[in-house]
Amino acid sequence: EAGVTQSPTHLIKTRGQQATLRCSPISGHTSVYWYQQALGLGLQFLLWYDEGEERNRGNFPPRFSGRQFPNYSSELNVNALELEDSALYLCASSTRGGSNQPQHFGDGTRLSIL
């Protein structure tokens, strides 16, 4: 069974540009989560999508947005990039069934802002 896949592995952008990160969940999983792992800030919840709808978002500005497609894959878009957006962005997926369902993570996209 294929795990969660994320692309690209690395992404280098400059301030003010826009970045798009992609995630394919495990087959059969309908929920997709995005987390930011920034140096010194730990793992922070960004967004949760399920069945194509945004269900919850963390304490991030509106320039962080995303969507979930009918095949349950997801995109994270970050507009007007700032230096502080440099981080590892992790996608996770799970079955829909409550908070007891474990989330399975991809290897992440490392976003570097120059």
Added chain:
Amino acid sequence: AQSVTQLGSHVSVSEGALVLLRCNYSSSVPPYLFWYVQYPNQGLQLLLKYTSAATLVKGINGFEAEFKKSETSFHLTKPSAHMSDAAEYFCAVSGSQGGSEKLVFGKGTKLTVNP
């Protein structure tokens, strides 16, 4: 609000020694608790989960954790450390607060295993 505290950002043990990584949680609802491991340049791998079935939970790679409600703890242990256990370990909590289903992570503990 839910939170997790991991005591000790760095833990160093000798190969073959006991591994003990500490995690305390705060939750206003019955918690679901997870331990994840992160190897360099990789994502998070689920080690084990507590979902109220049994207080002693066995996971992969010989790890286990015990849920103690009275101490609000969920410490991770392994009887004998192996060099391949060197990694960063994260404790996380989730709970049905408004159906958010997000994971709240501790700051992580980096485990070093000395030969």
